[in-house]
Amino acid sequence: MEKDIVDHCLEYARSKKIDYAEAKGQDTNVENMVLKNGALDAYSVALDSGFYVRILADGGLGFAASNKWTKEEAEKIVNVAYKLATNAKRKDKIKFAKEKAVKTVWEVKQKKKIENVSSEDKIGTVSEIDKAIMSQKINVAARMLILNIFITDKYFVNTEGSVISSHVPKINAQAIGITVVDQGKTEQLTFKEWGYSGGWEAFDVWKLDDALVKEVKVLQRVLEEGKPVKPGKTNLICGPEVTGIASHESCGHPMEADRILGREMSQAGRSFVYQGGPYWIGTRIGSDKVTIVDDPTLENSYGYYLYDDEGIKARPRYLYKNGIINEFLQNRETAAKLGMRSNGASRSMNYDREAIVRMANTYLQPGDVNEEEIFEDVREGIYMHSFTEWNIDDVRFNQRYVGREAYFIEEGELKGPVTRPTIETTTLNFWMSVDAVSKKLDFVSATCGKGDPSQGAPVYTGGPMMRLKGVHVK
Amino acid sequence: MSEIMSKTEDIVKKGKALGADEVIASTVFGEYRQSRFSNNQIDIGVAWDEYATSVLLTWKKRVVATLIRNFQDVTPTMERLFKLAKASQENPVWGGLAKGKFQYAKSMADDDVRDIEAPQEYVYEAVEAAKKHVGNSVESGGILFTKYEQVFQVSSEGPEGQDQRSAIELSIRAFAKRDESGHGVECSSSLKGFDPARAGDKAGEIAKMAKNPKAGNTGKYDIIFEPLFIGSMLGAYGFMGSAFSVLIKMSVFVDKIGQKVTPEIVTIRDNPGKHSMSNRVFDDEGVPVKETIFVDKGVLKTYFHNTSTARIFKTQTTGHAGLISPSPWSLEIDAGDMSKDEMFKEVKRGLYVTNTWYTRFQNYASGDFSTIPRDGIFLIENGEVKESWKEVRLSDNIQNLFASISGISKERIQVHWWGEADPPSLSPYVLAKNIQITKPE
Numbered sequence: 001m002e003k004d005i006v007d008h009c010l011e012y013a014r015s016k017k018i019d020y021a022e023a024k025g026q027d028t029n030v031e032n033m034v035l036k037n038g039a040l041d042a043y044s045v046a047l048d049s050g051f052y053v054r055i056l057a058d059g060g061l062g063f064a065a066s067n068k069w070t071k072e073e074a075e076k077i078v079n080v081a082y083k084l085a086t087n088a089k090r091k092d093k094i095k096f097a098k099e100k101a102v103k104t105v106w107e108v109k110q111k112k113k114i115e116n117v118s119s120e121d122k123i124g125t126v127s128e129i130d131k132a133i134m135s136q137k138i139n140v141a142a143r144m145l146i147l148n149i150f151i152t153d154k155y156f157v158n159t160e161g162s163v164i165s166s167h168v169p170k171i172n173a174q175a176i177g178i179t180v181v182d183q184g185k186t187e188q189l190t191f192k193e194w195g196y197s198g199g200w201e202a203f204d205v206w207k208l209d210d211a212l213v214k215e216v217k218v219l220q221r222v223l224e225e226g227k228p229v230k231p232g233k234t235n236l237i238c239g240p241e242v243t244g245i246a247s248h249e250s251c252g253h254p255m256e257a258d259r260i261l262g263r264e265m266s267q268a269g270r271s272f273v274y275q276g277g278p279y280w281i282g283t284r285i286g287s288d289k290v291t292i293v294d295d296p297t298l299e300n301s302y303g304y305y306l307y308d309d310e311g312i313k314a315r316p317r318y319l320y321k322n323g324i325i326n327e328f329l330q331n332r333e334t335a336a337k338l339g340m341r342s343n344g345a346s347r348s349m350n351y352d353r354e355a356i357v358r359m360a361n362t363y364l365q366p367g368d369v370n371e372e373e374i375f376e377d378v379r380e381g382i383y384m385h386s387f388t389e390w391n392i393d394d395v396r397f398n399q400r401y402v403g404r405e406a407y408f409i410e411e412g413e414l415k416g417p418v419t420r421p422t423i424e425t426t427t428l429n430f431w432m433s434v435d436a437v438s439k440k441l442d443f444v445s446a447t448c449g450k451g452d453p454s455q456g457a458p459v460y461t462g463g464p465m466m467r468l469k470g471v472h473v474k
Numbered sequence: 475m476s477e478i479m480s481k482t483e484d485i486v487k488k489g490k491a492l493g494a495d496e497v498i499a500s501t502v503f504g505e506y507r508q509s510r511f512s513n514n515q516i517d518i519g520v521a522w523d524e525y526a527t528s529v530l531l532t533w534k535k536r537v538v539a540t541l542i543r544n545f546q547d548v549t550p551t552m553e554r555l556f557k558l559a560k561a562s563q564e565n566p567v568w569g570g571l572a573k574g575k576f577q578y579a580k581s582m583a584d585d586d587v588r589d590i591e592a593p594q595e596y597v598y599e600a601v602e603a604a605k606k607h608v609g610n611s612v613e614s615g616g617i618l619f620t621k622y623e624q625v626f627q628v629s630s631e632g633p634e635g636q637d638q639r640s641a642i643e644l645s646i647r648a649f650a651k652r653d654e655s656g657h658g659v660e661c662s663s664s665l666k667g668f669d670p671a672r673a674g675d676k677a678g679e680i681a682k683m684a685k686n687p688k689a690g691n692t693g694k695y696d697i698i699f700e701p702l703f704i705g706s707m708l709g710a711y712g713f714m715g716s717a718f719s720v721l722i723k724m725s726v727f728v729d730k731i732g733q734k735v736t737p738e739i740v741t742i743r744d745n746p747g748k749h750s751m752s753n754r755v756f757d758d759e760g761v762p763v764k765e766t767i768f769v770d771k772g773v774l775k776t777y778f779h780n781t782s783t784a785r786i787f788k789t790q791t792t793g794h795a796g797l798i799s800p801s802p803w804s805l806e807i808d809a810g811d812m813s814k815d816e817m818f819k820e821v822k823r824g825l826y827v828t829n830t831w832y833t834r835f836q837n838y839a840s841g842d843f844s845t846i847p848r849d850g851i852f853l854i855e856n857g858e859v860k861e862s863w864k865e866v867r868l869s870d871n872i873q874n875l876f877a878s879i880s881g882i883s884k885e886r887i888q889v890h891w892w893g894e895a896d897p898p899s900l901s902p903y904v905l906a907k908n909i910q911i912t913k914p915e
Contacts, residue, residue, distance in 0.1 A: 034798065036722060040563040042530075042798050045554070046541035052522075061518040068525050068544045077521070084509075084519025087594050092515060119561040127563075142723035179723040179839060186723070188837040263512045265615035266647040266657070267892050269831075269848070274652065352522040391832035391867075393846050395652075398865050398914045400844060402836055420836060424867065425914045452510065452617055454893050472915035 001025045001049070002069050003155050009053045009074045010157050016082045020056040020096060022158035024309070025049075026351035031149040035126050037142060038134065043119070050351035053078050057085040059093025061333075065352035097335035097342050099312055101161035106306045108168045110199025114149055117200050122147065125203055126173075132209035133178070138220045141181040146174040154309075162311040170195065170302065170458060171202040172445070175212055180219035187219040189404065190388055195302030195445035195458050205300075218405045218417075226419035227408075231474035235381030236423060237374060237409065237467045240442035242384050242401055243364050244461030248446065250427040251292040252362040254396035255319040255327070256345075256450075257334035259357075267452045269394025272427065279325060286323040286431025289367055289466070293318055294329060296344065296360035302445045303360035303459040305347070310355055312344040319362070323431065331357050349455040356451050364463030367437025374438050374467050376412040382421050382473050383407045383414060400424040422474050433468040440464050476626070478503070479636060481545050483628045485529055488548060490630055492556040494531045496571045498629040498797070500758065501527040505622045509593045512615035514601050516594050530797050531555055532570075536562040539797070569785030572759040572795070573631040579762070582753040583638035584664035588622040596644055596670040600660075603674030604648035607682040614677065616646040618670070625754075633760025639663075641751035641898075644670045645891050647849065648677035653687050653864050656680025657702060657829045657849045661888040661898055663753040680828050680850040683862065690851065690863035692912050696824035696880075697868075698817050698854070699904045701887040703830050705895030706845070708742070708805045710833055710872060712897065714841075715768055717783035718799035724838040726873050727774060735774045736876045739810060742769040744778065744794070746803035751890055751898040754803065759795040763803065766792045778802050806900040810882025817881050817905045819857040825911070826852040826859065830868065831894045841872040844912070869912040881905035 006025040013021035027049045034041040050067035055078070062084030064077035126147050133140055151169040156162065178189035192215070196202035238246070254271040258264055273279045295316035296305045306314055310332050318326045328338070331346035334357060348355035375383075384403040392399035402422045408415040423430075443462035450457070482501045489497035504524040510517045525544040529552070530537065538559045542551050590596070596618050605612050625637040644660045658676030662668050699707075714725035727735070736742075745765045746752045756762055759781055767775050777787065780795030794800035818826070833845035844867050851863040883903035890898040 039565050039567060040536075041565055042537040042539060043558060043562050044539035045558060046539075047543070048541065049543060060516065063518055063520045065522040066525075068523070077523075080521045081519075084521060087519060087592065088516035089594065090515045092513075094517075119558055123561075123563055142721070144722045177722040177724040177838065186837060186839040188723070188839055190724070190835055190838060261513075262613060262615060263510075263517055265512050265613070265649070266617065266645060270652075277652070352524070354518060354520060389834045389836040389842070389844060391834050391844060391846055393865070394831060394848050398846070398867070400867060400869075400912075400914075420842075424912055429914070449893070452508070452892055474915075 001027045001153060001155055005069055005071060005074050006051050006155050006157060008071050009051065009078055010159060012075050012078045013053055013055055014159060016057065018055050018057045020159055021053060022156065023051060023053045024351065025051040025155045027153045029151040033123065033126060033147045035130055035145040038130050040123060048350065052351050053081050054354065055081045055085045056094060056096065057082060059090050060085040060088025061094055063354045094333055095336040096332035099332060099342055102307065102311050102313065103163045104307065105165045107166060108197045108304065110169055112200035114151065114169055114200050129208045129212060133212050133216055136213060136216055138216050139181050140178065140216055142177050142179040144176040146176065148172040156311055158311060164307050164311050168197060169199060170197050173206065173208060178215060180216055180223060182220060182223040185223055187223050189215050189219060193445050193447065196300055197302060197304040198300045222417045222419060226417045228419050229382060229421045229473055232472065233470050234473050235378045235467060235469055236471050236473055237378065237381060237383045237465055239385040239465055240462050241386045241444045243463035243466050244444045245387060245390055245401065246430060247292045247364050247463055248359065248362045248461040249392045250396050250399050250430060251319050252294055252359040255329055256357045257328040257330045257338060260328060261334055261337055268450045272395045272397040273325065281325050283325050284323050285325050285428060286320055287434045288322045289434045289437045290320050290323045290431050291318065291365040292320040292362065293365055294359050294362045298361050298460065301361045301443065301460045305360065308344040308346045309348040310342065310346040312342045312346065314344040317343050329357050329359065331355065347457055349457060353451065353453065353455050358450065358457045359448055359459050361443065361460035363441065363443065363461065364437065364466060366439050366441045366464045369436050369438055371438050371440060371465055374436050374465050375409060378409045378412055381409040382418055383409055384421060397427045399427065399430065423471060425471060430468065433471050434466050435469045436467040438464040478626045482527060482626045485527060485542065485548055485552065486628045486630050488552045489531045489556065492552060494533050494556060496532040496630050497529065498571055498759065499527050499529045501626040503624045505588060507593065507620045509597055509618040511597050514612065514614055516597060529555065531559055532568065533559040535564045535566065535568045537565050537568055538562055567786055569782035571629055571631045572633060572761045572781045572791060575632050576760060576762050578635045578755040581638040581755055582663060582748045583622065583640035584666065586665040587620050587640040587642050590620060593618050600644055600646045600670040600674035603671035604646060604678035607678030608648060608650045612648050612650065612678065614646055614648040619643045627756065627760055629760050635756050635760060637755050639754050642668055643751060643890055644673045646673050646677045648681045650681040650684065654681055654684040655849045656684065659702060659889050659891050661751050661890045663749055663751060683852065683859065684850040685862055687862040687864035690866035690911065690913055694908045695911055696821050696905065696907045697909050698821065698824065698826045699906065700828040701889050701901035701903060702891060702895055703827055704807065704901040704904050705889035705891065705899045706830050706833060707875065708899045708901060709896050711876065712802040712805050714838065715778050716799060716801050717777040717779050717787060720777055726839065726841040727777065728839065730774050731776065733774055734772050735873065736769055736772045737879055738772045739882055740769055740772055740876065740879055741767065741808040743767045743806050744802045744804060745806055749888060750804035752803040757793045757795040758797050761791050761793040761795065763793045802897060804898050807882060807902050809884050809886055809902060812881045812883050814883055814885065814903050817883065817903060818854060820881060820905060821854045822856055824854045826854055843872055844869040865913060867912045868909060870910045875906060875909060878906040878908055879904055880907050
């Protein structure tokens with residue numbers, strides 16, 4: 001990376017009448033392979049590299065990026081960003097919350113360096129997973145496996161004196177369209193992914209062959225034995241995957257301060273939390289068993305970072321605490337508007353995208369019962385281990401999760417599989433219904449969608465098992 | 475030959491000299507501009523320029539790809555790519571790149587899109603149009619986006635060509651109150667006739683109508699869909715029409731060529747033509763794009779193919795490469811014979827749904843899905859809007875949704891919105907019967 005060009009951006013920006021400027025260079029070595037129905041469809045490698053400048057001037061923001069690494073181009077994008085900022089002509093001038101300048105270097109270390117794994121071995125690893133899927137006496141009619149590797153170097157500077165360099169390798173594996181057919185009926189794992197910040201040891205952690213063999217066995221069992229649920233009120237125990245998606249969708253997203261302030265109103269939407277509304281910091285949204293944290297600092301997590309893309313030190317954010325709305329996810333702009341401080345939630349996914357408020361690793365904190373105890377009190381209920389279709393409205397209040405792997409519970413015991421049980425309820429009803437949370441915490445990887453143009457952010461969701469009393473399942 | 479074309483050709487020659495069987499290089503100089511706004515003010519002006527050549531190389535049916543920035547490090551990058559091909563594995567179903575020399579139509583781009591001096595004026599024009607319905611208390615947000623791309627493409631198999639591609643989109647969502655909103659879009663390839671006020675007018679009109687919404691009820695309803703909603707559904711339907719989706723069973727169209735999938739009144743075609751935001755003259759293999767009939771009077775006619783998937787299905791490419799995965803460029807439903815008013819008169823008790831988001835499938839092979847209507851949702855009784863609704867979900871099956879279409883409007887609108895109504899489409903108002911609506915319990 002040509003850091004002098006990034007520095008030149010900043011120096012040239014200082015020659016303008018600006019309130020603030022930052023510049024960042026980013027190199028990402030990207031590696032991607034697609035294994036479709038057992039055959040390697042394509043393998044790509046590339047260096048994605050470029051830089052941006054963001055300028056605050058006359059209360060407006062301008063952002064410009066390029067992948068042509070020359071000083072002339074640096075000056076060109078500064079001129080463009082300055083013009084865009086001053087063109088805004090806002091009545092309400094944008095300000096940034098005051099934060100300390102930071103000079104640091106940070107990195108994620110690899111136990112097994114990705115760079116030392118040959119292309120042949122990478123293909124071999126994915127192919128072995130595919131073979132494991134096909135080793136069962138199950139008719140898997142289609143499947144696709146994808147491997148993505150991103151090794152990213154960033155160099156960030158701003159006019160307040162911050163200088164931050166980072167080096168982060170991430171690995172991501174995806175299973176798409178795993179389709180089991182039996183007697184003309186199909187069950188499908190539409191999408192599941194695994195993510196890790198670190199090296200090739202990710203595959204030792206994931207054990208994907210075991211995980212995907214289990215998935216196809218579950219699909220087959222649902223086809224053979226699955227029964228629909230009789231709609232009505234029941235007890236629902238959510239596994240970590242379901243706990244995680246609910247934490248992400250109906251806690252993490254509505255706690256994003258940019259949504260709360262309306263900046264995403266036309267795309268990802270707003271929040272049920274807003275100034276003057278029925279919900280704000282201090283309002284109850286769940287039972288006292290519900291504490292949901294967003295923590296970027298979990299080592300090797302998919303959403304890991306130590307400094308955000310505005311140079312702010314990352315820390316855990318307690319979004320819901322004992323059922324009470326506690327803290328929003330903030331960047332410097334939203335924090336200034338709300339009279340608060342940034343808590344380091346500003347993330348950008350590439351050199352050509354502005355940093356916006358994002359989650360990192362959002363999970364329900366473990367409770368005080370073990371997994372046997374969570375089941376033993378349930379005379380009749382449903383255990384939803386994983387989900388397939390899901391969605392939530394654009395203020396994050398009306399949500400729905402459809403079980404992929406789910407079982408009936410009778411007298412505290414797991415029984416046969418349920419075919420696609422569905423919970424469709426409100427955020428308030430969902431979290432208020434939680435009456436028990438288990439001790440064991442598991443994380444699930446996801447790619448969070450937000451931003452325009454869309455920026456897929458690597459995150460963890462997750463949590464322990466949790467029990468919801470008396471919710472409608474259909 | 476231009477200098478850029480020559481440099482692009484040099485990349486192809488380099489790959490061939492290394493021993494590759496096929497090489498295709500596509501250089502794109504792209505200029506992208508966006509004004510993001512909310513609460514009636516510009517939040518940020520964004521500009522990003524790209525100078526990049528994407529390269530695909532095959533050797534003994536091993537398919538590898540890379541990206542070269544601004545023609546830097548061509549030789550070492552191509553050497554690494556060829557080495558990767560040697561380390562890679564054969565793709566037994568690779569059918570090769572398109573062969574031959576083609577004549578292309580003239581580029582349809584509008585150079586005026588390239589450098590709009592005061593983009594904020596377009597935004598404020600749309601906001602003012604929304605205010606005319608809602609008043610000064612309107613809260614509106616959205617984007618103005620422009621794209622201008624110069625494309626230089628050379629294939630070792632013969633195709634070579636240049637193209638310019640332009641697009642402009644204004645998307646605005648207007649709120650009269652927290653739960654009273656409407657969404658409008660204005661989408662085109664060209665500044666000619668581009669009218670931001672039209673989008674603001676639509677957003678404001680729906681927001682005003684959406685007054686005092688009540689929580690809706692579960693049930694089966696006849697539904698009139700706005701073009702923006704139909705654009706979202708066409709996106710999902712078109713994705714399933716890709717031969718790639720069919721090969722991995724992420725499609726309701728497996729083994730359905732020649733079968734009836736919708737009523738006879740439905741014809742769906744793909745046309746990346748003059749007015750589409752996806753305008754282009756050739757696909758990623760250099761095959762000339764053309765109008766493709768996807769569903770003809772209710773019958774599924776073809777999947778969307780590149781050369782390789784076409785060979786698997788023993789047919790011809792439809793000009794929809796994507797080198798790995800073909801996909802539709804710009805879908806259209808043919809105009810019907812109804813006016814919007816006539817549609818309303820057809821509905822004794824039903825809904826008028828103006829937009830949706832978060833469409834997710836349980837199973838792409840069966841088509842079971844749900845999606846969440848947002849912005850104006852209205853209960854219709856005896857052809858008239860009776861009341862405004864909120865908090866409902868459309869929970870049905872995509873095969874059933876398209877099979878239940880009973881009316882299509884004469885009026886059609888170019889729509890595109892974020893990732894929700896994507897790819898761009900020319901969508902009419904649609905009436906579909908007996909569609910399942912659910913609500914939170």
